[in-house]
Amino acid sequence: xxxxxxxxxxxxxxxxxxxxxxxxxxxxxxxxxxxxxxxxxxxxxxxxxxxxxxxxxxxxxxxxxxxxxxxxxxxxxxxxxxxxxxxxxxxxxxxxxxxxxxxxxxxxxxxxxxxxxxxxxxxxxxxxxxxxxxxxxxxxxxxxxxxxxxxxxxxxxxxxxxxxxxxxxxxxxxxxxxxxxxxxxxxxxxxxxxxxxxxxxxxxxxxxxxxxxxxxxxxxxxxxxxxxxxxxxxxxxxxxxxxxxxxxxxxxxxxxxxxxxxxxxxxxxxxxxxxxxxxxxxxxxxxxxxxxxxxxxxxxxxxxxxxxxxx
Amino acid sequence: xxxxxxxxxxxxxxxxxxxxxxxxxxxxxxxxxxxxxxxxxxxxxxxxxxxxxxxxxxxxxxxxxxxxxxxxxxxxxxxxxxxxxxxxxxxxxxxxxxxxxxxxxxxxxxxxxxxxxxxxxxxxxxxxxxxxxxxxxxxxxxxxxxxxxxxxxxxxxxxxxxxxxxxxxxxxxxxxxxxxxxxxxxxxxxxxxxxxxxxxxxxxxxxxxxxxxxxxxxxxxxxxxxxxxxxxxxxxxxxxxxxxxxxxxxxxxxxxxxxxxxxxxxxxxxxxxxxxxxxxxxxxxxxxxxxxxxxxxxxxxxxxxxxxxxxxxxxxxxxxxxxxxxxxxxxxxxxxxxxxxxxxxxxxxxxxxxxxxxxxxxxxxxxxxxxxxxxxxxxxxxxxxxxxxxxxxxxxxxxxxxxxxxxxxxxxxxxxxxxxxxxxxxxxxxxxxxxxxxxxxxxxxxxxxxxxxxxxxxxxxxxxxxxxxxxxxxxxxxxxxxxxxxxxxxxxxxxxxxxxxxxxxxxxxxxxxxxxxxxxxxxxxxxxxxxxxxxxxxxxxxxxxxxxx
Numbered sequence: 001x002x003x004x005x006x007x008x009x010x011x012x013x014x015x016x017x018x019x020x021x022x023x024x025x026x027x028x029x030x031x032x033x034x035x036x037x038x039x040x041x042x043x044x045x046x047x048x049x050x051x052x053x054x055x056x057x058x059x060x061x062x063x064x065x066x067x068x069x070x071x072x073x074x075x076x077x078x079x080x081x082x083x084x085x086x087x088x089x090x091x092x093x094x095x096x097x098x099x100x101x102x103x104x105x106x107x108x109x110x111x112x113x114x115x116x117x118x119x120x121x122x123x124x125x126x127x128x129x130x131x132x133x134x135x136x137x138x139x140x141x142x143x144x145x146x147x148x149x150x151x152x153x154x155x156x157x158x159x160x161x162x163x164x165x166x167x168x169x170x171x172x173x174x175x176x177x178x179x180x181x182x183x184x185x186x187x188x189x190x191x192x193x194x195x196x197x198x199x200x201x202x203x204x205x206x207x208x209x210x211x212x213x214x215x216x217x218x219x220x221x222x223x224x225x226x227x228x229x230x231x232x233x234x235x236x237x238x239x240x241x242x243x244x245x246x247x248x249x250x251x252x253x254x255x256x257x258x259x260x261x262x263x264x265x266x267x268x269x270x271x272x273x274x275x276x277x278x279x280x281x282x283x284x285x286x287x288x289x290x291x292x293x294x295x296x297x298x299x300x301x302x303x304x305x306x307x308x309x310x311x
Numbered sequence: 312x313x314x315x316x317x318x319x320x321x322x323x324x325x326x327x328x329x330x331x332x333x334x335x336x337x338x339x340x341x342x343x344x345x346x347x348x349x350x351x352x353x354x355x356x357x358x359x360x361x362x363x364x365x366x367x368x369x370x371x372x373x374x375x376x377x378x379x380x381x382x383x384x385x386x387x388x389x390x391x392x393x394x395x396x397x398x399x400x401x402x403x404x405x406x407x408x409x410x411x412x413x414x415x416x417x418x419x420x421x422x423x424x425x426x427x428x429x430x431x432x433x434x435x436x437x438x439x440x441x442x443x444x445x446x447x448x449x450x451x452x453x454x455x456x457x458x459x460x461x462x463x464x465x466x467x468x469x470x471x472x473x474x475x476x477x478x479x480x481x482x483x484x485x486x487x488x489x490x491x492x493x494x495x496x497x498x499x500x501x502x503x504x505x506x507x508x509x510x511x512x513x514x515x516x517x518x519x520x521x522x523x524x525x526x527x528x529x530x531x532x533x534x535x536x537x538x539x540x541x542x543x544x545x546x547x548x549x550x551x552x553x554x555x556x557x558x559x560x561x562x563x564x565x566x567x568x569x570x571x572x573x574x575x576x577x578x579x580x581x582x583x584x585x586x587x588x589x590x591x592x593x594x595x596x597x598x599x600x601x602x603x604x605x606x607x608x609x610x611x612x613x614x615x616x617x618x619x620x621x622x623x624x625x626x627x628x629x630x631x632x633x634x635x636x637x638x639x640x641x642x643x644x645x646x647x648x649x650x651x652x653x654x655x656x657x658x659x660x661x662x663x664x665x666x667x668x669x670x671x672x673x674x675x676x677x678x679x680x681x682x683x684x685x686x687x688x689x690x691x692x693x694x695x696x697x698x699x700x701x702x703x704x705x706x707x708x709x710x711x712x713x714x715x716x717x718x719x720x721x722x723x724x725x726x727x728x729x730x731x732x733x734x735x736x737x738x739x740x741x742x743x744x745x746x747x748x749x750x751x752x753x754x755x756x757x758x759x760x761x762x763x764x765x766x767x768x769x770x771x772x773x774x775x776x777x778x779x780x781x782x783x784x785x786x787x788x789x790x791x792x793x794x795x796x797x798x799x800x801x802x803x804x805x806x807x808x809x810x811x812x813x814x815x816x817x818x819x820x821x822x823x824x825x826x827x828x829x830x831x832x833x834x835x836x837x838x839x840x841x842x843x844x845x846x847x848x849x850x851x852x853x854x855x856x857x858x859x860x
Binding site for chain 1: 366370375377450452453454456457470522524525541542543544545568569570571572574575578583584739740742743745746778779780
């Protein structure tokens with residue numbers, strides 16, 4: 001176990017390095033710089049700005065400096081938010097994105113597995129067709145279409161939920177209301193994918209010999225389903241969680257912008273548009289590390305669910 | 312049970328699939344709200360103003376901030392020597408009065424006796440002198456310091472040739488400040504409402520350095536102080552109890568919310584989460600005009616939307632007839648009436664309607680479109696183009712849907728009237744700025760300019776041959792000469808006449824292709840009293856009240 005962990009840790013270092021290098025040089029190659037504005041900059045001011053952010057140094061030196069600082073946990077100053085550091089911005093944006101993504105993931109897994117199981121049990125009956133139709137809709141309707149529609153209905157027209165923002169109240173004290181629409185919109189696509197995956201694997205498992213044996217022994221359906229069928233049926237779902245996390249992260253970029261949530265996705269978009277080199281790099285590195293970690297956890301869960309993969 | 316749920320979900324999904332997203336037309340019109348109670352002026356118990364505020368300000372340091380949205384917040388936090396009434400009229404701010412020397416080059420300000428910083432310290436003349444020096448100091452990294460150039464030695468200070476102490480400002484005594492100019496600058500008072508001329512609280516700048524403008528550190532001299540700022544979520548200002556006119560301020564708290572997406576902003580406004588918006592999406596304007604006409608405020612704004620010709624490269628180099636032909640062949644009434652649609656004003660000149668300046672137009676501005684088209688065809692032929700040998704031109708704009716629609720319409724008009732073949736290109740904003748600046752890879756390109764102060768010079772100077780923003784590469788010594796003459800002229804009327812003549816000469820060369828003058832577009836709830844439209848689109852929360860609703 002420890003060996004596995006250490007091996008994965010070592011493997012992740014070159015992956016991250018490549019990620020940093022590609023992002024660093026691609027950002028610099030993009031035309032337009034962080035201090036290009038419609039205003040006329042005095043030459044002295046421009047020189048000072050470039051020196052203050054080390055943009056006057058050769059590129060390799062800047063890259064080395066970035067890596068050196070990163071090794072010490074310093075993501076550098078933000079180019080866009082002039083009196084903040086990238087570390088501060090990530091620390092303030094990540095909890096928001098984590099809440100959004102975490103709740104969406106929970107809904108995606110529980111909702112998706114439940115819907116998929118129902119569909120599998122009622123195969124080729126109205127409940128099956130109904131759930132799968134919903135799933136197809138969820139996959140086909142993009143979130144940037146669904147989000148404004150839900151806002152119009154639930155916030156503008158009915159007035160039940162806020163149209164955007166995070167609000168000041170804590171989650172339990174009414175703050176949850178601000179998360180309902182974004183979480184639902186973000187989760188929907190993943191619910192749909194997971195429901196379809198679960199349905200497929202569940203149908204396969206339900207046809208297998210050991211389930212037939214269990215039925216022959218007279219075990220109640222609930223026991224068969226929860227104790228014997230669910231675990232193996234979840235294997236494809238678990239292996240999908242890695243891509244699902246990536247999907248949630250990219251989805252959150254759109255959702256946070258539409259709902260005005262102060263999360264990392266929105267920082268990323270505005271950072272890229274403003275050529276905030278350090279902020280974009282910081283978020284890429286942070287999310288890259290997060291996805292590597294999550295894939296590792298998925299592998300662990302995989303081993304727990306499927307004894308064959310433990311070796 | 313599951314099957315019923317299944318059908319219900321299916322029905323919901325289908326219903327969702329049938330509606331058109333973003334379309335407000337099918338929704339019921341909100342009911343009319345009665346505001347102000349019985350007298351119409353009764354105040355609401357809760358005096359909190361919530362405003363949408365476009366892109367997030369990069370900083371609230373008045374000398375390093377740039378952009379409209381940072382200025383919106385800074386106007387509530389700080390007070391310049393001069394400030395603005397709700398309708399934009401210049402009124403005494405931190406300075407109670409001032410005198411101007413006969414040659415127009417020395418301004419002496421007498422500060423208010425009761426000016427206070429938000430920590431209770433008195434506001435003194437040295438605070439303003441310190442602020443101006445800091446703003447000009449190249450070490451401050453101000454992107455706006457060029458605006459200070461009228462002040463004696465400012466250009467040399469900004470370019471590091473003189474120390475900031477040499478700037479032409481000094482505190483004669485704690486209540487008297489002197490600003491010396493290198494040439495008479497009639498718009499100086501308007502300039503003093505700009506954030507780069509604000510005073511800063513010296514002890515906190517020295518204590519906190521770069522971080523002095525953050526919540527907890529920032530000390531300000533305006534009607535409000537900074538209480539909280541969560542990036543991309545909100546900026547919260549609360550009443551500055553030490554402000555000199557605190558007893559005349561009604562609203563206790565102002566919340567600024569960053570929303571880049573105008574459609575999202577409008578939704579949050581309609582859900583009553585905002586009392587005011589920063590802008591309005593163009594495509595919703597017809598619906599809003601019909602259904603919420605009292606809340607939609609559209610007013611002339613100090614900005615010009617033009618296309619620039621690159622006059623240093625073919626085909627527009629030394630080719631005035633061709634530039635004029637393209638300018639005349641556009642039917643601006645259709646462009647502003649059918650394409651932009653917010654009430655923009657068709658423009659034939661470069662300087663928008665500025666107080667005290669006579670709007671300039673070429674003669675053909677008064678012709679009918681048929682007459683213009685005929686003349687355009689004649690000029691097009693004179694420039695050597697015809698149906699057999701049409702002009703092939705690249706039109707460049709920054710990526711944005713409204714610019715796109717306008718560009719397509721322009722290309723269609725050029726094709727119909729002259730037979731021009733236009734290739735429309737778009738680039739993301741930062742790339743676009745860089746391309747435009749090269750003055751090599753461009754032919755016709757979008758150019759928008761919003762004035763920094765209410766004076767024609769903020770537009771006129773851009774076309775000066777050596778100006779850093781002259782992406783048209785326009786170079787006419789007569790134009791430059793008139794601008795120089797105007798900047799030395801102490802008599803305001805004579806100065807305006809010189810600037811008007813300069814614009815007439817420039818329009819005869821047509822380095823820019825005027826399209827329209829901007830309008831400001833804002834939604835304001837009926838319970839926000841004290842709001843007034845003004846040409847600068849500047850609004851100070853201390854003039855507002857929230858009525859009972």
